[in-house]
Amino acid sequence: MSRNSANGGANRSLPSRLRSRFEGPNTIGESRGFWVGFAVAVAVLVVYPVFGDGSQLSLFMVLALLGLSLSVVWGYSGVLSFGQVVFFGIGAYTFGVVSINYATPGGITAAVVAGIVGGGLSAAILGYFMFYGGVRDVYVTIITLVSTIVMHTFMAQTAGSEWAIGEAALGGFNGMPDIPLLTLGIEGASYQFIYNPFPMRVIGIGAFEISPFYYLVLLLLIGTYLGLRILVNSDYGRVMVAVREDEDRTEMFGYNVTRVKFVVFTLGGALAGLSGVLYAARNVYIDPTVFSLLFATLPVIWVSIGGRKSLLGAVVATLAVEYLRISMAGELALVLLGTLLLVTILVLPSGFVPWLHEQLVETRLGPGEAGGADAPDASSEVSD
């Protein structure tokens, strides 16, 4: 259904009208303060490579896209999927296979698209049989979990030379090395984003180099986050949330619940595919560990800790948890992850970011008024 923001919003300023597209009861952050904070956070991320390890943060941001894909599928539509890594891995492998076979700028660009489509298509196929086959609730979770195990087992046995697609050998546990450097564009008008540092000089700081890949990922993450904010606060987002809350009730309001779940699952798969493409491009390598149970569990942990009904929660928790996980030694990191997950489920079942937001709102307005601050304001009315 088309929006009619001009209707009833004619007297409002352009920034206010623009803001209303990104705001609504399905996302936290409806104040000017939130958007100022958002701008500051983006600014910090923009300058971060000057002071910190941009390469590592670019990996976390790539994974944040995977976290967002689960947030949309599980947090907003109620489909708990352990299979996001399947679409992530298929996206990564598709990118690898296509780019190795067509290692030109145009070929690599097509490989990026193929990876995203591959992730979306595999989710669409799995989702079609699950949702149109009447599979619901925990059985979806089990099937998606099993699909990761199947992919892990299958890819692990592809070491032989017969497992090659054109020039690209799948490589079993040895993985697929020598993925071409991410170059977008066409012959003669392309730009290489990997291993192509851009020299900069700023007075007071001196000379340094920045990675174009970092800024590509940052741009994609911000764009995806804002795009998903528009989606979940739209009419369709309202239906997604209704499906999450009560499928049967939503069906009785005339909505094709099966189709909604299928569409969102496919979108989640494409998003996971994009994340996989960037993961393979950053590492110029991909192996079957992306289908492992540990990796399949990670998005669920990120989204649970951050707050499954919060897009911002998924992003923040992915960055924070991955930083902690990488910073700590192997086994200890797993213990910490398990502890964090348990504490979140027991103490903050709605997740850390929504809880923090609630505290901030209460601090600003006092406990009695907090509910009113979170409620949709006049701006969300305009979106109708």
Place this chain on the structure above:
Amino acid sequence: MSDTETESEVDSLGPNVRQTAAELATGDRTETLLQTDGLVKQFGGFTATDDVDFSVAEGELRCLIGPNGAGKSTLLNLITGSYEASDGSIYYNGHDITDLDPHERVSRGISMKFQVPSVYGDLSVRENVRLPVQQFADGEERRRLVAEAIEAAGLTGYEDVDAGQLSHGQQQQLEIGMAAALEPDLLLLDEPVAGLDVAEREAIAERITRLNEEQGIAFVVIEHDTDFVASIAEEVTVLHNGEVFREGPIEEIESDPEVQRIYLGGES
């Protein structure tokens, strides 16, 4: 049903509606909105509804009563498509809807309020009401319809309150408002006043009567309380052991010794 029904549409009419097809040929409008024909629903070896022929006319307000386990809720769930019929057919406006999905039946004008209030607890009252309304209204019209639905439910001032925080009675009102906001031709209510006090019952009865009289919505209301039934309906269908046991005016049904016997448990 319009006078311009096509040949194939007339062919799709069921046996109980074939007579009305003849009426169509002569230009007479049928008043039958819903017709079930030999409707059977079995759960394993248990037959919940057995060969039920049940009809509702346009704009009619019919109550469905019967002891627990009589098959009342099952019949409603068959009409909405939540349950798949084991045998028999359902016709709506003369069309066979037996194989349609629930959302397709809703789009044809059937709406339902469940037995247990199933509003979206985590969403505000406004968001709850927007959901049905957004399908057919935008902008100013949507705002107006949402405000009207909230006002009709007696929930003005509660727009931004989470529906889960409302009282049981308010949730019942909200859910009826949401079902009515779809502007259906037929509204099915499963025990709309269960657990409500006298004042709340009266408010719901008034609401149902108004929607029926002012908007012409046909109702099928499941209810045990015969006082409530008498306050809203003239015609009653009694289900017993999955079969239609009696049909007729409420006064006759109330005084029927056989109906009293099955309600008091005198029959196995």
